[in-house]
Amino acid sequence: MNRRDFLNLSLKGLAGITLAKGLDEIFQPREGLASSKLVRWVFLVDTYKCIGCGFCVKACKLENEIPLEANVSRTWVERYVVTRGGRVFADTPKEARDGFTTSRVDLGMGRYQDMKRENIDKAFFVPKLCNQCAKPPCVQVCPVGATYQTADGVSLVDRKWCIGCGYCIMACPYGMRFFHPVYQVAEKCNFCYHRITKGMKPACVQACPTGARKIGNIKDPQDPVANIIMTQRVSIHKPEYGTNPQVYFIGLSEEVR
């Protein structure tokens, strides 16, 4: 190959690449393939309605194949007890899988604190699940792109691509992620994406007997959940991390961690 041929071929190759890239930019196949741009899933937790039965946790574990006995979970319920002296006790025994059946607070390492009714100023339950952050740090730190955000706002994990480095687990300020005990890859709540994309409700929402958990579409003005979020006073968990969570709470007290 002489110099002329080489230059000729290089230029043609370059033009080809530019054209392909340009067409890709113009037609944006990704946008066409993505699920409707008119959906952005949000979640509403009404802590006043939660009775700590733990049905949501059990339903989630069954639906999403998280072994019932494994001490990890995509969702859980926290119990907060504030005593007269202002001390805060909190626990989530077995992720509240079996509900809260005793008034003793679990302190870990086999120790418990007995709570006397007359000493309690206030006590309440807070269900937790993945916040499906608009700016998810877990997606940012994945070194191989195995975890990604869908167009409708849910962060998912590709079990076939996750290398199991655990960086996403470290990056989540809410402790939502863990290694799946069976598949040994990163695992997290995905609002039951396999259900919501087929018009069903997430397992936890369906199992909740009091309606403390609700899912909605913030881009739909007719959506009752979106309506509550837009017209009432709601708060988000740990806004200081700048992750822009999309799970909204009603009655999130300052004791909540």
Add this chain to the structure above:
Amino acid sequence: MVLEELWTIKELFTYPNEYIYWSIQIVMYPFMTGLVAGAFVLSSLYHLFGIKQLKEIARFSLVFSFALLIVAPLPLLLHLQQPQRNYFVYMTPHFSSAIAAFGVVIFIYGAIVASEIWFLYRKHLVEGSVKLKNQLNKSLAEKIRYRVYTVLTLGVFDISERTLRQDAKAIKILAGVGVPVACFLHGYAGFIFGSVKANALWMTPLMPVIFIMSAIVSGVALCMLTYIITMEVKKFRAARKTPFPIYQTREEIKGVEIDVVRRTARYLLFFLISSISLELLDLIFRGYTAVKSWDILRRVIYERDFVDIFIFQYTLGNLFPFILLLIPRLTIRRAIPALFLVLLGVFMMRWNVVIGGQSFSLTFSGYMNYRLPIIPHSLETFKEGLFGALLIGALPFVLFWIFSKIFPVFDPEESH
């Protein structure tokens, strides 16, 4: 049972999924890359800045750096839940992640160190190859050596004066490019931790700088220590009247040895001071600004991890060796414990960052206690246990021993 429950004990209020996910191997990872970077910077002080006093130790630390470099990614590999997918990091790097650049950085750095070693020992390789080629009745060892030498020359047998001058120039350029890359390799390991905004102990822009300084400290200390040990072996051989090519007597070796150790110790002290200052600055700043997380950090630093941080890291690992090295007329006998303590200090610093950073809950009202698995009951407890860490710690020495069979690491006459 969840795997991490094997070594995590949870206390008070923690989220259900919180465990110590990054355990001993992730302590080993920054420790090993730190040694790589430190060893390389030490060798570059001679090659780049022409600090003649370090000539003796420079070639040695370059080869040692390469041995360490090969081992450095192994703790990460052992730690992965899906180690067979490790190459995904190179195939589909997701560059918004700090870890994604790992493949790029380590390959660039590896290429720099490998080519610098090649230029440095090219003359030796060519001469060895030519000499063995002409030799009749080669033994098996000599045959292997001939093959290795010949392959390593990469087919370039020109060792005229002019090409050797070009080699020297190439070494200087590579050493120059290598220093920032070495610092990047390790500063970047610091960035992996420092950029995790969810972790109150890790998140500080000082983290990469602290990592670089302590990296150089540990690398220099390990090179000095290995240098002393090999020189002691030489002395021992000389005392037994085994003819040795360069140093004839025990006293001559001793003279050179203490000279090198004293000169290198000065650089070690300088980096040690920088490293301690930065770490203290970080601690004081956190205490002074006392943001939300300080309450739990204070309890972790001053109460729960007090022994690990203030006794092992600062007193035994920093203060003691600092005094030992600072007292005039440094002797080998005094240098050895001081250097061991320096290495302990840097290891404990890595430990206190990695394990300490995970020893408190994201709730800021609970703790996670780490119990290092000692007796391996399974592959997992071996990998994430004491023996897995010891394996990683021992491997560079084995590699270095193999390399020293090929390259005349201690022989000043054989290279530039």
